[in-house]
Every structure is written in structure tokens, then in C-alpha cells.
Amino acid sequence: MSDSELMSIGSFAQRCGLTASALRFYADSGLLLPAEIDPVTGYRFYREDQLARAVLLRRLREIGMSLPCVNSALYADVVDAIRSVDDHVTTVMREAESVRQQAAAITNTLTGRSGLEVARLSGPVLASAIEQILTATIDDPDIAVLGGVHVEAGPGVLTMTASDRYRLSTRSLVSYVDGVPAWAATVNGDDLRQRLSDLRRTPSVTMKVTDHAMSLRLTGHSDHHCRFVSEPFPDYRSMLDTLPAVTCRVEVPAAELLHALEQRSNDWVWLCSSNNNLVVHGDLLPDIEIPARVNGRAVDVWFDMTTLYPAISTAVGADVLLDFRGPERPATVRSADRGDLTTLVMPIAAPRENTTRGHTP
Template identity: 35%
Template sequence: MDDNDGLMSIGAFARRVGLAPSALRFYDDCDVLRPASVDDATGYRYYSPGQEARAVLVRRLREAGMPLTDATVVLDGTRAEARAVLEAHARRAREAAESAQSAIEEVLRDLPGGARRATARLGGAELASAVRQVAPAVATGPAREEFPALGCVLIELDRQEVRLVATDRYRLAVRALRPSSAEGDPCRLLVGVSELADLASWALREPDISIEVDQQGGRLHGAGATRDLPAVDATFPDYRMVLDGLPATRHRIIADRAALRAATAAAGHDGPLTLRTDEQQLTLVSRGAPTATPAAVCTGPPVRIAFDPGVLLQALDSGVGPDVLLEISSPIEPVVVRSADQGSFTSLVMPVHDTPADE
């Protein structure tokens, strides 16, 4: 019970602040929340009203899953230290939640017999454009024969986006579309690129279409007509792991997409094409000789990086908008190629070996 000095017993204080008495004893032992007074004869702990704010903060931090070592910084550190710890913990919590959600969705997709279904509505021309953008990244030839999934486009539906993904292991193209409406569980479907290209031609003439995916496969619904999305039973590579594993960007090149494309095409396909940045200037080098200096904004330290011209051309052709952005981490890591002002389409291009020559 409360004593005559205004102190509260551990039980009363526990009810006041929403903590169990056992938790209060633990925080006393850890020197996080010491009682205001301890009876020498009985060992009973007593707490003052002035300790309520600290106790409630302790409870809130622990409810958020914060370790005691970090909680003590928030409790007793400077304002800047507390903010840094809180922001770092929030970031870790978001990453853990996203990882758990992704894992659970993956398990749900693999569960047999579940009545999973998703629908999304978007413009027919928008879908056709997305197919055009990702299709060049689909594998052909021996790679496609060895890995049938690489000859397909992955279609993913959730409540926020419809994503189309394609890769041949040297390129990766991801286009995210914002549906006008969406409902159901996260679903995915693999569709052969030829079949999807035919469906895209049909969708181009439809003002609006609805994509439906369930356990039986997928369908496109237009104005009075329905077309099947023939599913391919194969395992698509984990493209999210590739994107999440990209190193930090150290160099950025922003250029006129048409001008860079013209310069790349003019360099020809006889050997790799090297992009070199120095003193805020972009130079294209082919067969050891500079061939063009298209206008560009270059940030970061100087870099030289080589590409297969045909692969780079396809990435530039698939882009949208007047400008193109190249995000480079190193001359041997995948390069992100996307619109400078619109991130709904992302293409990854692998560099090739560059042998410097006298220029």
C-alpha cells in the first residue's frame, strides 16, 4: 500500500505505470529504474510519483523491442545520442519486419490448396509499355534452354504495385506500375515472354484492363473479353536479393538519353565501349580511341567502366524520359540504369572487362 510519505509500494507503482512487479525488480537489479526507497527490515521497494515518467518510458522502449543497452542511452544520454539510438532501432525494426513479411509471403505462396487470389486494375497502354521495357532483358539461346525461367517475365501483384521483372543473369529489368485499384493476397506468375508480348499487343487497344492471378493461373480482363496468362512452372531468381545486395553508389552520370544512345550506337559493336568521367566530362572510348563527349553531369570521383554496347543500348532504349541516370558503385559491379526523374523502371547492366589503352 502507499506509505505516509507519498511513496507507492511496488504493486501500486506497477499498476500505475503498466509494468509487472517482477519487471520493476529486474530494472532495479539492472540499475535502470531504482526505487526511491527500500525498507531495510523487509526489503520492500517503494517508488515516488516523480519516477512515473521514467518508468513509462522504459515500458514503451521495451514494448518497441529495444535492448536495455540502447534503452539506457535514451534514458540517460544526450538528446542527440537518444535520437541516434532511436532512429537506428527504428531502421532495424523496419528491415526485420520487411524481411519477415517477405518470408511469410513466400511460404504462403508455396502452401498447397490455399485459396489465394489477387486482382489489379491499370491502363492497357501502361501494361504494354511495361512489357516493352522489361522484355529485352529476357534470356535467349542456350541460357534460356538451360534455365526456362529466364525466358519468362515475372508478374507480381500486391496491394501497392504490379511489378514486371526479367533477367538473363547479365541484365535485370524491373518495372513497377501503380494500379488504380487492387485487392487480394500477394501473388506472382511466370509468363513466357512471347506469350506476354502477344497479350501486350492486345492490351494496348484496351483503355483499362484487370489482371487476375489465383491458384489456377492468371487472366487479363478487358472490355468484354478475357485472355489467359499461361503460367510457366519454374523458379525465378530472387531478384530482390540482387537489388538489396547492391553496394553503395560512388559515381553518378546524368546524360541526355537520346544523345548517349546515338553516341553508343555510333561507336559500333566491335569490342567493349568504355565510359570515362574526368573533370565533370563524360567521354566514350571505343577501340582505344575517344569517339564522343556527350554533355553529362558527373558526380563522384573519376571512373572508367566498360560495357557491351548492345547491352547498354537495350538498357537505354528501354528507359523513359529525356534523361538517363547511371549509378555506379565500381567498374566490376552491376550498374543501375534508370530515368533521372522517375524510378518506376530500373535496369541493371553488368560491366565487361576494360583493358586500358593509350588514348
């Protein structure tokens, strides 16, 4: 190999983003050997085709992978290398969560507060409710509160609410703590999501709160700490109190409506009422008519699929009630026989490209 095809350690370091000292260390570790070493000067030289390996080595180390794991990944095939990276990320996240939980416990110890008990609930029931409410959250780095769940506790009741601005879900649960004073805070949604697996397997959970966090004490488990979101939650009760009157109420089988929505390939959904049917229009697909109880003025309204479908799929019970207030007002989705989960869904304007059946936006 000619000298013109080799790079000095300095040039190679600049190309791959590693320092010269790091390259010497990785050479001594057997992870990246130089192509040649001058026997007189001891200078190290590298080839162009070693760059990809050097860059991969650097990136693996940047995510905190140990030298033995890096060595295995560098010599593995693509599938095994990807598995190694995934396993490393899983381990790091598990360790980070463990550290966070321990830090929260230390904080509680330092403050000398064991926490105020605000609720006692069934673990599986709480898990189900959290899953339903989390569908109305969104990860928005600029508005952290939209990724949180607003939790309110009072004598004998716990209410959870979330909103992503286009949808609002709220559910109330029976709590077996009667003497609790009114309390409310917005809890980090990701922290609650990580607790779902344990909640489903725990018959009872006690909810305690401090100034810094909410703790879930599960039977047979250590406490799980959930952080608070500092931003104030929107005044959703005022919004609910000022909703216009319902102009049409439709009671429809939830399973049939979900099946009809699943046949649509569009990003939007167009609903109309027709006699004793709710019609899911299909654009290029046939309309689907679902037998329904319809009371009030005719329905002609559009929704984003990503907004409407989760609201229907999380509704409790066999039949779902849809309360419409017009094409530009929030619609209410709730169970026909259980009112403990209520979701508000914002309609959208008719898509401009749609000309189905002569519909004019």
C-alpha cells in the same frame, strides 16, 4: 531414256524419304508423276532430276501444308513459294494460339474458378512496361525462367521483373485494386509479348490469376491466358539489398547517349568520366564527349553493347541516371525524374585486343 537412268519406286522412295505408298498417292494426286510406267507390269520408275521435287514435297507435307497449297508451291516461282510457306506458318501459329486460349478457358471451367483479381491497369501503360521488361529476358532452353517475367501484385501496385543474368530490369505500376493479398508468379514472356498489340489498343485491362495461369481481360475482348513458368525466379530483392555503395553518379541526356552508342561498331562499349562529361570511347573512331553531371570517383568501365543499349533505350524520361559501383560491379540505369523502371547492367572485362590510348586490361 535407258533403263540404267531410271530408278524403281523402291529406290526412289529410299532416296527422297517418302514411302512407296506415298509416291503412289502423290502420283494419283498429280503432284509427282512417275517418269515411266511399264505398260505390262505397271511398275513405276523415276528419274534422278525428280528427287529435288520429291524432297520439297515431303518437307512441305511435314509442316502440315495441305495438298492444294503444296501443289501451288511446287509450281510457283521461288518468291511465291516462300510466301506460301510463310503464310502457312502464320496460319498454323494463329490456330495453335487459338487452341491454347480455348484450352485455358476449358481448364478454368473444369476447376470452377474464375480467378482472383490482382490488378487493374491502363492497357497502353501495361504494354509499354512489358516491352521495357522483356528486353531483359533471354530464350534459354535450359533455364526457362530467364525467358519469363516475374509479376508481383499487392495493394495498389504491380511490379514486373526480368533477368538474363547479365541484366535485371524491374518496373512498378499503379494498380487500381487495393484489397488484393500479396501474390507473385513468373509468367511466360512469349505469351505476354503476343498480347502487346491488343493491350496498346485497350484503355483498361483486368489481371486475374488461378493456380495454372494469369488471364488478361481486355475491354471488348475475350480473356487472354498467359502460362506460368514453374522454375523459381531468382531472389532479386536480396541482390538489390546487398549492392555495394554507388561510387559515381552520372546524369546524362538519354538521346545524346543513345546517339553516341549508335556510332559505335564494336560489340563492347567503353565509358569514362571526364570533368563534367561522360566520354564514349571510340577505338578507331573519335571519342564522343557528352555534357553530364558527374558526382563521385572517375568512371572507367566496359559493357557489352547488347546489354547496355537496351537499358538506356528503355529508360523513362529525357535524362538518365547511371550509378556506377566500379568496373566489376553492377551499374544501375534509371530515369533522372521517374524511378518506376530500374535496370541493373553487368560490366565486362576490358577486351584483351584493345590497346586504345594505352589502356591496359
